[in-house]
Amino acid sequence: MGDIDTADLWDLSPVPTLVLSPACRIERVSNGFLDLWKRQREEFVGKDVFNALYAGSLFERFDRIPLTRSIEVAIDTRKVQLCYSACSVDGTSWSARVIPIFKNDKLLALVLGWELVENSLGDAAVDLAHNMLSADETFRLLIQAVKDYAIFLLDTRGYVATWNAGAELLKGYERTDIIGKHFSTFYGEEDLRAGKPERELEICLRDGRAQDEGWRYRKDGSRFWANVVITTVYRNGVHVGFGKVTRDLTERRNAELQLVQAYEESAKLKNDFLANMSHEIRTPLHGMLSACTLLLDTALTPNQRDMADLIAESGQVLLQVINSILDYSKIVSGSVSMSSVPVDIAGIMSSVIRNVQVRLRPEVHLQLDLSPELPKAIKGDPLRFRQIVQNIVDNAVKFTEEGWVSVQTSVVAEDETTCTIQTNVTDTGIGVQVTDATVQNLYKPFIQLEQSINKRFQGTGLGLSIAKSLVELMDGQLGYRPNPTRHGSVFWFTAKFTKIPEKNVEHETSLQLRLKASDEDASSILQRLREIAPRKRILAAEDNLINQKVLVRMLHSFRFSQIDIVGNGAEAVSMLNDSSGMYDLILMDISMPVMDGFEATAKLRASGVKLPIIAMTAYALAGDMEKVLRNGMDDYIVKPMDRNVLLQKLLKWLDTTG
Template identity: 50%
Template sequence: MTSIVPSPGLPTTATPECPPACSVDEILSRTPIATLVVDDSLCICQVSDSYLALCACSREQALGFDLYHFIDKNVPAVMPRADSVRKAIHTATTARKAYVLDDILVEDGSFWSIRAVPIFKSETLLYIVLEFENTTEEHMRQAELEERVSTNDTFRILVETVKDYAIFMLNPKGNIATWNTGAQLLKGYTEEDIVGRHFSNFYGLEDRLADKPGKELVVALRDGRVEDEGWRYRKDGSRFWANVIITPVYRGETLIGFSKVTRDLTERRAAESRLLSAYEESAKLKSEFLANMSHEIRTPMHGMLSALTLLIDTGLDTEQLELAHIIEESGGVLLQVINDILDYSKLSSGCFSISSDVISVPDIITSVARSYQATLPPGTRLEVELDSRLPSSADGDPLRYRQIVQNLLSNAVKFTESGCVSVHAKLLKEEEDSYTILTEVTDSGIGVPLSAVGSLFAPFMQCDNSATKRYQGTGLGLSICKSLAELMGGQIGFRPNPDSKGSVFWFSAKFKKLKRLEQLDELEAKLQSTVVTPPPLPSVSFKRVASKKRLLLAEDNHINQKVMLRMLKGLGFEHIDTALDGVQAVALAKKEPPNYDLILMDVNMPHLDGVGATIEIRDAGLQVPIIAMTANALKGQAESYLAKGMDDYISKPVDRQLLLKTLLKWIQCTISS
């Protein structure tokens, strides 16, 4: 509040008994409002100092002169001119009451108003008081206000007429306050239906139970905006996939509500999913095609290779034999390529699964290493280092684990011309119900150029893509290993060999622990398993292969020996030697030249048991597959046979179909290698 301070120049309370003189002339000349007073003949009879100051005139230039004459002559163009004044006077005198002429635009763009007050004495006009005011500021404010009103109108019309978006306001509690055409079209409610009801009406039951609408308002208040995609429901109960944006609206500091914009994305979403499924479908078809083709090629390949094995055994001359071996070797490579493609397409079409079985990492590594020992180039040695904490058995996929180790080791051997290849497995982490095992294959070979490291595990990538490739392969091996390792809950990676040139390839895999009981059950199941469904009889081609193969059967019980011989002959084997104990078996196996394609070895035999015999045979450097036959119900022993150098085992009494299956595995093995 401004306090009223008495002006020192004016007598106020000094002489209360004598009121101050009130001179009309004084009032008129000192009024801050620019004022002119004219008489009935429009001759200026009084003028305020404020007016004179505005038009920079002296009192003498004004008093007694004709109003219009004075204005024309002295008043600058930035003030109202005669025509405006004339108009104001005319209207005021005609109507005989005060009249305000507004919005007079003058030369410099400012606005003025003229207030003309006619003063009558009965019917006679005596004076006219003219007040001039610069109203530019007020005019601007007004204009702005008008403009704002019209903008609001524009927006309102825009919002109301938008058809594709539902745009409406909620009050602070979330009740609907406004409704547009788009909202009506999209949600099916008319304005009368919905205004005043809560916006959670558009949500599904589940969302409402979870108080999603309420939470959205809270988030909108906190973050200043919330955006959501989800199902919303129309009045008729049908639903649509919506994108929703809620923004709080404030006036000053006060929340007055929320604006809500809803878009129908159903069509877009459907189009997206159509596109996606079309893509997936085509990728799947491609993978299936690859898988089918590989499978179809594999079958005749096996036939060719089996026939070739028979051909080689027919006594070819040196030149023919050399050619046959070239066919055999190329066939082997081709088969590997086809197998890789088959695995790859299965992996990429997602129909590849890891099976659950008893896995013994030490056994697998020992066995894989043994199979590569023979193929090592001279000057290269192979070392195996196994962490003593590795579990002897766990729950995993032994075939797939073996496949990775085999692949990495075969790469290492392929690229190492001299030096050392080593396999190192260790227990990385043991948790309550799982083991994580790290397996590393280190070589001193040619290594990987830095530029190729990034794409090592990508499909179809090979470091050497030149036309004169020195090394064969599809470039799928490592990418398959990567997928397999990931399926086993692990990772795969590469680093340069820190000790010399060469590479270190490593992978981790996670195996579940076997519960003690399960461990026994699994083993027992393995030992005692009998085939439920009748597997196919040995094919003619197997019989033909079998007839060329030489077997050694070591079995001390002559009844069992007799039965086994009969069974093996039934499968097509014609060349079978028998041994009654381990000593005989070793002697027969060590004869030069090596005589057998496979040895069936009873475990318990007098003089030297099957395990001892196996150790002696392996010590003599023989790689022939040895299959243990055991009636031993003592738990956990079968595993140890494998660790001692046996390749497989079969439980007694020997089931014919199981025997066939096992023999197929190892006889096929020798065909393709």
């Protein structure tokens, strides 16, 4: 080569050429390239090729996409790649041939040789469309005639190359307006800032296809909800552009939004109905059950006591039905939250057994088997665990007319932080005829397996459905199998609990002992309350006259003699503003005329009244109890009021001896 350095050959070449390092920095620039770009060599050498070529261009983010992809493919395949319409100089479109140079599996350099494509961007787009579609004139005419879809081609950098009748109708641009314009014209400012258009092209180059739904804009500025599909277009193995199909889905989206709105309104109406149903049914039921409780405390003949017991039992069944429906509603709406407090498994199991013992038939024996390995210091949701056990044991007792019901609880798995407890409830009842259909129906709401059974065993069919949902919330499973020894069923469930760290065991254990101590039997609580009741004065706000009478008589049975009753929150506020120091506790109904319990409590707290306020509420949906505490009340009792619960609440807030 004489005195000429081989490397100088690149610089002297009249062919527009760039030599890049493996890191895509420009190392050599040919004279032909400088003539093309009308710039100095120093402006290119050492610069990143993408910044050098595209910085400052109108669509810089899109212009660099085709070349970036071609370089990646050339390196991966070690083959020459043609990047069609890689860049434009003074309106002239140029393609780049990317040549990877390897030696012993090591990339030494990349050579970019530039080739002229067309004289102008618009002409290039027209030619792209012509070359791609002229092979099948019928197909071209078909695409042009489609009016329900916008179908058009983009070049490698996203410039519009074709435009059919559907695109003109949908977007409002005539063919002469849009050919040669960039497709990002159709996107809103938010999408442009987020880089959505270029991201779609990058995904399309990588995966061969990109799909999206979102707002797109017409020429007049109006918008429509579009479904967009972009695909890569190749000719003879060379990427030459993108195909784009757009559908107007505005009507479908509006219909979906209307459905969502209708669903939300329906859900609100359902929740409002359940809340009102709960209140309207619980309020008279409270009066009936409370009056029945007081009646049973009086001297009755055996026949009268039997009738009163029947009334009380029927009322409790009705209350259980209401509670089941409300529990199911909470679960379906996803509004059940799980607590994490100390759990006494043995105590809960024993309590459930005592509770169902009174409903047991004389011919049925009930036994409880607790593993000595049951942990003493764990956390979970004791109320939900009890509800699961209660539902399953209630079912076993209800469907067993003779024989036995056995309840077994033990630890089946544990690690350093958790333990899983399994409970098996085995009975000799009517059993389940095992088929795929019956096993699936076991846990469906409002379903009992046979109509003939329904006539003998009444119920909502919600017990197992609620239990299964709660078990799953406790990271457990609920299952069924036939009794292996004789006719009957075995229902089992697992629940996961969190272990209390050893350093906290002593504290938590003492807490459990205090909780057990406070859970005394009703007679002991009644005795303690009767000792302090004569010295205490209570203000009760209750608008229902029947409930007023029942409440006063119940309080009298506890030996309270100083009781003032008002019919709404405004009267309660007035009474307390005049003589708040005279009272020791307030029982506040929530739903009252003139002024409800929430507003009355807010006014009392604002005026400095610090007396304990216990809400009496017939609302029992998710969030109602939290709302009571959030609005300044100290505690709550759900109507119908359980006498023992009222005893405990009154003693809790009135017994200052600790």
